[in-house]
Amino acid sequence: MTLNTFFEKFNTFADAPDAVAKMRELVLELAATGRLIPKALEHPVEEDTRMMGELVELVMGQAPAGDEYNTEGRGTLFVKVGEFGPLYPREEVWTTNPLKFAKKGDVLVCVVGATVGKLNLAIDCAIGRSAAAIRPSSALDTRFLYYSLIPYTLRLRRNSRGSAQGVIGKAELNAMSLWVPSRKVQKRIVAKVDELMTLCDQLETQQQERDTRHADLARASLARFAAAPTPANLHFLFHKSYAIPPADLRKSILTLAAQGKLVPQDPNDEPAGELLERLARELTPEQRRSQAAPLSPLPAESLQYEVPDSWTWARFRDVAIIASNLVKPDEFLDFIHLAPDNIEKGNGVLLP
Numbered sequence: 001m002t003l004n005t006f007f008e009k010f011n012t013f014a015d016a017p018d019a020v021a022k023m024r025e026l027v028l029e030l031a032a033t034g035r036l037i038p039k040a041l042e043h044p045v046e047e048d049t050r051m052m053g054e055l056v057e058l059v060m061g062q063a064p065a066g067d068e069y070n071t072e073g074r075g076t077l078f079v080k081v082g083e084f085g086p087l088y089p090r091e092e093v094w095t096t097n098p099l100k101f102a103k104k105g106d107v108l109v110c111v112v113g114a115t116v117g118k119l120n121l122a123i124d125c126a127i128g129r130s131a132a133a134i135r136p137s138s139a140l141d142t143r144f145l146y147y148s149l150i151p152y153t154l155r156l157r158r159n160s161r162g163s164a165q166g167v168i169g170k171a172e173l174n175a176m177s178l179w180v181p182s183r184k185v186q187k188r189i190v191a192k193v194d195e196l197m198t199l200c201d202q203l204e205t206q207q208q209e210r211d212t213r214h215a216d217l218a219r220a221s222l223a224r225f226a227a228a229p230t231p232a233n234l235h236f237l238f239h240k241s242y243a244i245p246p247a248d249l250r251k252s253i254l255t256l257a258a259q260g261k262l263v264p265q266d267p268n269d270e271p272a273g274e275l276l277e278r279l280a281r282e283l284t285p286e287q288r289r290s291q292a293a294p295l296s297p298l299p300a301e302s303l304q305y306e307v308p309d310s311w312t313w314a315r316f317r318d319v320a321i322i323a324s325n326l327v328k329p330d331e332f333l334d335f336i337h338l339a340p341d342n343i344e345k346g347n348g349v350l351l352p
Contacts, residue, residue, distance in 0.1 A: 020204045025151065027196045031189050032148040034179045048181055053174030056145070057135040060111070060170060061127035064097040076101075080128035081110045084120045091123075098126035102133035107146050109134060109153060109168070116166030117153035121146055132173065144186035145178075147193050152176050214242035222252050229261050260308040272312040279319065291317055 030036040034048070061080075069078065075096035079089040089108065102108055106122035112130040121142065122133055136145045156168050156176075181189070222244055225236040237244055256262040283291070298313055307313070316322060329337055342351050 020200050020207065023203070024197065024200050025154070027193060027200070028147055029151045031193050032151050032179060034181065036189055037185075037192055049177050049179050051174065052134075052176040052178050055137050055140055055178060055180065057137075058170055058173055059100055059102065059106075059127070059133040059135060061129050061131040061133070062099040063128045064095045064099055064126075068095050068097040070094050070096070077123070077125040078128065079108065079125045079131060081113050081115055081118070081130040084108070084110065084115070084118055084131075087121055088123055089120050089125065095126055100127050100133075101125070102127050102131075103135065105142050106133040106135045107142065107149060108132070109149070109173070111168045111173075113166065116168055117156050119146060119149055119153060132170070134173070139180060139183070140178075141183060141186040141190060143190040147190065148178055149176075217242050218244045218248070222248060226252055226256060226261070229256050259305050260311055265308045265310065267310070269310055271310045272314075276312070276314055276318055287321060 027036070063080075064078075068075075071093060073094055075094045076098040077091055078093045078095040078098065079102070080093070083089045083092050102122040102125055104122060104124050108120040108122045108127065109132050110116050110118040110130060111132045127133055134145065134149070136142055153168075156172065180186075217239075221236040221239065225233050237249065253262065295315065295317075298315070303313055338350070343349070344351055
């Protein structure tokens with residue numbers, strides 16, 4: 001399959017997880033291995049592959065002392081990994097004691113930390129120990145080097161040393177192999193990558209717009225079903241063009257249950273008012289004392305929705321006994337002990 005066919009067939013796999021991100025990775029992998037444009041394969045790939053250490057100068061970053069930073073623009077712009085942006089570093093921190101420098105035309109790479117392998121195009125700045133500057137020789141176009149490094153650094157990030165933090169060392173960077181065509185071919189590859197990345201951006205925007213529309217449709221369908229939850233309206237919940245998230249469907253089911261709309265109401269059921277009166281008569285003396293303090297009537301604004309005629313609104317203390325007293329664990333050794341972190345947020349499921 002050609003790359004053009006791949007893009008033409010995008011809609012067939014657009015719903016796969018990270019489809020556009022995978023497409024970007026494929027474009028860069030093809031660019032880095034000489035398969036993106038046909039004329040780039042003027043010679044076998046193996047003959048044009050060289051070690052990066054032969055083609056670049058590596059400048060490993062170094063951090064000044066902790067009191068030599070500022071955010072007021074005094075001294076030299078300073079870049080750590082935290083200042084890496086989508087393409088260029090953000091200008092946020094300066095230092096009055098710069099030690100290691102990157103120059104415009106270099107490629108910055110994160111060599112330590114959670115974002116190890118992340119790349120930026122350099123600006124004139126000082127660099128900290130978590131960053132390194134890759135300075136290309138005249139044989140390399142900066143943009144071509146940047147695009148070629150992305151697939152390799154992604155693999156290095158996955159396999160980087162260090163348990164708590166990833167690490168890429170100078171030796172690993174120098175040992176990376178790069179396919180190096182002529183500068184003319186590099187320029188053509190960069191132009192093709194830019195073109196395809198723009199197309200990926202457009203596809204991603206279309207996906208986001210489609211997902212937003214589908215989410216709006218799903219919410220509207222769920223609301224229409226909730227307004228009239230009958231078998232005849234089940235088609236609102238199942239549509240071939242979009243899916244209602246299970247979490248939203250569960251929430252809607254619970255809401256319908258609380259509003260008395262989930263099942264038909266039986267006119268022969270005991271009215272809720274009578275049930276509350278009976279519960280009040282069955283209270284123990286201790287329970288009556290705990291409820292002795294009078295409460296004001298339920299305010300109208302607290303009644304969130306209409307309920308069936310036989311239902312009524314009540315306070316928790318009218319229908320339940322809330323026990324919040326703590327116990328001494330050693331007096332209840334045969335019991336399961338629950339704390340707030342044993343109860344899952346949002347659904348009340350008991351955790352081990």
